[in-house]
Amino acid sequence: MLRTITSKLLLILSLSVFSISFSFAQEGHEAHHESKEAAHEEEKFDIGQMIMHHISDSHEWEFAHGLVIPLPVILYTEANGLEIFSSSRFAEGNGVYNGYINNHEHIHRLNPQGGLDEEVHVWDFSITKNVASLLLSAVILILLMTTVAKSFNKNHGKAPKGIQSFVEPIIFFIRDEVVKPNIGAKYERYLPYLLTLFFFILINNLLGLIPGGANLTGNITITLFLAVVTFVITHINANKHYWLHLVKPEGVPTLMLPLMWVVEIAGVFMKPMSLTIRLFANITAGHIIILSLLGLIFIFKSFAVGGVVTLFTLFMNAIELLVAFLQAFIFTLLTSMYIGSAIEDSHEADHGH
Amino acid sequence: MELLTPAIGLLFWMALVFGILVFFLKKFAWKPILSSLKEREDSIESALRLAEETRAEMAKLKSDNDKILAEARAERDKMIRDAKGITDKMIADAKEKAVAEGNKIISDAREAIQQEKTAMVAQIKKDMASFSIEIAEKVIRRELSDKKSQEALVSTLISEANLN
Numbered sequence: 001m002l003r004t005i006t007s008k009l010l011l012i013l014s015l016s017v018f019s020i021s022f023s024f025a026q027e028g029h030e031a032h033h034e035s036k037e038a039a040h041e042e043e044k045f046d047i048g049q050m051i052m053h054h055i056s057d058s059h060e061w062e063f064a065h066g067l068v069i070p071l072p073v074i075l076y077t078e079a080n081g082l083e084i085f086s087s088s089r090f091a092e093g094n095g096v097y098n099g100y101i102n103n104h105e106h107i108h109r110l111n112p113q114g115g116l117d118e119e120v121h122v123w124d125f126s127i128t129k130n131v132a133s134l135l136l137s138a139v140i141l142i143l144l145m146t147t148v149a150k151s152f153n154k155n156h157g158k159a160p161k162g163i164q165s166f167v168e169p170i171i172f173f174i175r176d177e178v179v180k181p182n183i184g185a186k187y188e189r190y191l192p193y194l195l196t197l198f199f200f201i202l203i204n205n206l207l208g209l210i211p212g213g214a215n216l217t218g219n220i221t222i223t224l225f226l227a228v229v230t231f232v233i234t235h236i237n238a239n240k241h242y243w244l245h246l247v248k249p250e251g252v253p254t255l256m257l258p259l260m261w262v263v264e265i266a267g268v269f270m271k272p273m274s275l276t277i278r279l280f281a282n283i284t285a286g287h288i289i290i291l292s293l294l295g296l297i298f299i300f301k302s303f304a305v306g307g308v309v310t311l312f313t314l315f316m317n318a319i320e321l322l323v324a325f326l327q328a329f330i331f332t333l334l335t336s337m338y339i340g341s342a343i344e345d346s347h348e349a350d351h352g353h
Numbered sequence: 354m355e356l357l358t359p360a361i362g363l364l365f366w367m368a369l370v371f372g373i374l375v376f377f378l379k380k381f382a383w384k385p386i387l388s389s390l391k392e393r394e395d396s397i398e399s400a401l402r403l404a405e406e407t408r409a410e411m412a413k414l415k416s417d418n419d420k421i422l423a424e425a426r427a428e429r430d431k432m433i434r435d436a437k438g439i440t441d442k443m444i445a446d447a448k449e450k451a452v453a454e455g456n457k458i459i460s461d462a463r464e465a466i467q468q469e470k471t472a473m474v475a476q477i478k479k480d481m482a483s484f485s486i487e488i489a490e491k492v493i494r495r496e497l498s499d500k501k502s503q504e505a506l507v508s509t510l511i512s513e514a515n516l517n
Contacts, residue, residue, distance in 0.1 A: 052355075052356075055356070056355065056356070057360060057363065074362075123361065123362070124360070124361070124362045125361075125362040125365055125366070126362055127366070128360075128362065128363065130363055131362070131363060131366040134363075134366060134367060134370050135366075135370060138370050138373070138374050141374060141378065142374070142377055142378065142381075142382075145378050145381075145382035145383075145386070146381055146382055148382065148386060149381060149382045149385040149386050152385055152386050152389040152390075153385060153389070156389065168390070171386060171387075171390065172390070175387075175390075188387075191383065191387065192375065192378065192379035192383040192384075193375055193379075195378070195383055196371075196374055196375045196378050196379070196383075200371065200374065219360075219363065220356065220357055220358070220359055221359040221360050221363040221364050221367060222363070222367055224359055224364075225364060225367045225368060225371065226371075229371070284356065
């Protein structure tokens with residue numbers, strides 16, 4: 001009893017220290033950034049712009065003002081073909097390079113007069129901050145999971161060890177509490193996707209919490225893609241009952257059928273939409289709250305506000321940590337529920353609504 | 354709004370990276386991990402089952418042992434009881450026999466004594482008779498040798514007879 005309490009306290013303490021370092025780092029970053037900006041451009045502090053800048057994608061990875069990692073810009077236009085150059089070229093050329101202009105992270109072609117050429121569509125496949133973060137998370141995931149797989153081979157038939165004992169309970173949890181009860185007997189087929197999904201979202205949620213990290217899972221492209229993959233997997237594997245249920249739900253009067261079709265089809269598309277928006281909104285909202293709190297410091301420019309805000313940010317960071325796990329869990333849970341309802345043999349699904 | 358517009362470049366990279374990730378992790382991580390998890394579960398389950406079976410077997414053995422022990426104890430008790438009965442019977446028989454023997458000896462002795470006594474009495478009687486005869490003979494022989502006294506006696510006797 002005492003031991004569990006002690007370990008819980010230790011956990012809370014370590015999380016708090018973690019968050020404090022986060023918020024201090026973030027604050028420091030903000031302070032540095034904004035003061036420099038103020039000094040250089042004598043610009044009024046715009047909290048909305050600051051927040052949008054932090055949660056949006058960018059062609060370079062800015063950790064702090066002046067500490068920028070340039071990333072490759074990859075562009076394709078029908079006229080000029082494929083062009084690859086460093087994002088630092090834009091910084092050097094004040095947002096213009098080689099006939100391209102970086103207009104608030106949207107790259108356009110410049111026409112000879114120096115204005116935006118709306119005729120030419122620029123395909124932007126740049127390794128942006130989000131793509132770089134995506135690649136980083138993929139590398140982390142591959143390294144982590146192959147290490148775990150190796151230690152599984154090494155500790156064959158023995159108790160788990162090291163990082164394995166951290167990942168193993170999560171895999172068990174996903175398999176036994178999330179996937180098995182919702183999908184049923186044929187769960188093994190979908191398990192690799194669902195495990196990848198869970199760990200991908202989790203890792204990227206956590207990476208997003210690190211100061212300077214990219215807001216990848218709070219980007220609608222990413223959540224939309226994941227939701228569409230879930231949608232496709234669900235409907236490729238859907239059985240007769242599922243489709244029949246859409247066309248002719250049981251116990252519905254014939255006159256009501258057209259209305260039910262509308263409802264059912266709306267439901268089919270509502271599911272991936274809710275998946276998309278839930279993850280996107282949760283993560284983005286968390287970032288916006290933390291950034292807004294920190295922004296208060298630069299609006300009020302007061303030590304008292306700074307102290308209070310630090311406490312609040314600390315609290316929010318702890319919550320965000322929880323949300324990171326929770327949202328990964330919810331996305332995986334709902335995906336397995338959708339797959340489960342589509343491959344269910346019995347008519348139980350009909351009564352589920 | 355800018356936040357809600359999907360970016361085609363990011364979508365392309367996401368599809369590529371996520372596809373590779375799913376494929377790679379499936380092949381090199383989830384497959385070995387899940388199979389060894391399953392293996393471990395199976396081995397734990399079989400070990401548990403074995404333990405359960407062993408426990409049942411142990412319980413059975415124990416009950417068997419108890420039964421055997423109880424049987425042995427009952428057997429021993431019976432043997433002791435039987436032996437005791439036999440001993441008691443033997444003692445009683447021996448006692449009875451001894452008593453009977455003693456009685457027989459006593460009665461035999463009594464009989465022998467009786468016979469001896471009878472024989473003795475007979476002998477004594479015989480001896481007494483012969484002694485008496487001898488004495489009588491001697492007496493008579495002496496009496497008869499003394500004629501005078503015989504005559505006196507006879508005369509006495511006659512005189513007495515006359516009186517009657």
